[in-house]
Amino acid sequence: GEKVEQHESTLSVREGDSAVINCTYTDTASSYFPWYKQEAGKSLHFVIDIRSNVDRKQSQRLIVLLDKKAKRFSLHITATQPEDSAIYFCAASLNSNNRIFFGDGTQLVVKP
Amino acid sequence: AQTIHQWPVAEIKAVGSPLSLGCTIKGKSSPNLYWYWQATGGTLQQLFYSITVGQVESVVQLNLSASRPKDDQFILSTEKLLLSHSGFYLCAWGGQTSNERLFFGHGTKLSVL
Numbered sequence: 495g496e497k498v499e500q501h502e503s504t505l506s507v508r509e510g511d512s513a514v515i516n517c518t519y520t521d522t523a524s525s526y527f528p529w530y531k532q533e534a535g536k537s538l539h540f541v542i543d544i545r546s547n548v549d550r551k552q553s554q555r556l557i558v559l560l561d562k563k564a565k566r567f568s569l570h571i572t573a574t575q576p577e578d579s580a581i582y583f584c585a586a587s588l589n590s591n592n593r594i595f596f597g598d599g600t601q602l603v604v605k606p
Numbered sequence: 607a608q609t610i611h612q613w614p615v616a617e618i619k620a621v622g623s624p625l626s627l628g629c630t631i632k633g634k635s636s637p638n639l640y641w642y643w644q645a646t647g648g649t650l651q652q653l654f655y656s657i658t659v660g661q662v663e664s665v666v667q668l669n670l671s672a673s674r675p676k677d678d679q680f681i682l683s684t685e686k687l688l689l690s691h692s693g694f695y696l697c698a699w700g701g702q703t704s705n706e707r708l709f710f711g712h713g714t715k716l717s718v719l
Contacts, residue, residue, distance in 0.1 A: 526705035537696060537713045538650075545705070583650065587704040592638060592657065593665065594704050596650040 496521040498586050500597030508605050513571045515600045517584035520565065524586040524595075527560060527567045532581040532599070541582075542569070574604045608633035612697050612711030619687050619718050627682040629697030629711050637699040639680040640708065641672055644694040656680060657702075692718045 501516045519527075528543035544551045544558040544567065551558045557570040571578055581601050587594040612629040619625060631637055641653040654672040656662045662672045669688060673681045680697055694715055698708040 528707050530708075530710075537710045538698075538708075539710065540707045543707055589703050589705045592640075592655040592663070592704045594640070594652060594708065596652075598649040 496524055496586055496588070496593070496595045498584060498595045498597045500584055500600055502600045503598065504601045504603070506603045506605060507574050509574055509576060511574055513574050513578070513602055513604070515569045515582055515584070515602070516566065517568065517586075517597050518564075518566045519586040519595075521586070521588065522562075522565065523588050523590070525589055526587045527558070528585050528587075529556075529558065529569050530583045530585065530596075532583065534580070538583065571602075574602075576604050576606055578602060579604045608699070608709065610697065610699055610709055610711045612714055614714060615712070616715040617717070619716065621689055621718055622686050625682075625684050625687050625691070625716070627695055627697075627714050627716075629680050631678045631680075631699045634678075634699060636677060636702075638701065638704070639674060640698040640700065641680065641682050642696040642698065642710075643668070644696065644713075646693060648693075650696070653682070687718045689718050692716055 497520045499518050507513045525546040529541045530538040531541045532538045542556045555572045560567045581599045583599045584597040609632045639656045642650045652665045656674040670684045696713045697711040700708045
């Protein structure tokens, strides 16, 4: 089955710098790649996603890149702010079943 | 607007006792429903999903069961809790396929002692 690996378990950046979180997946049939944010003690909420028919998507300070050949996707947060500090989870899913596979999460710390 | 309500917010239970967690989704017809488990500071493990009333698919065996008695309700339960059941349980709803974003409830923190 699909396996999603999130390469950075922790990431520390200075406020205003960019942060990049990288994920890889194994199943070439995966076609949907969402990202979720979990603040301390809270649930997850959706931040951005990308589908396999595009290789780049931007929403304000968030950019997602998808490299299907390398089976890799990444979340770029530009001009980081302290409120960006949280755990970020990448995920991958196929359209053919109801399995959604999550990475292990990356703890992002934005230092003022 | 769609809302998802999960209950209870937190539970402290004894090993061997029964458990029932629930979530209700309002404002969305026939959503796909999901149960996830998160160990403290850990990754998310999908437990169950349901695409329609009365149909629940198990993803992993953790001595838990799930039911969908109504279109807008998803229940997670067990008759006998284990220490390993401790963690954070998240209910989520999504669209008709898994290629759509998930909306998570606020979660239930379960401590088994």
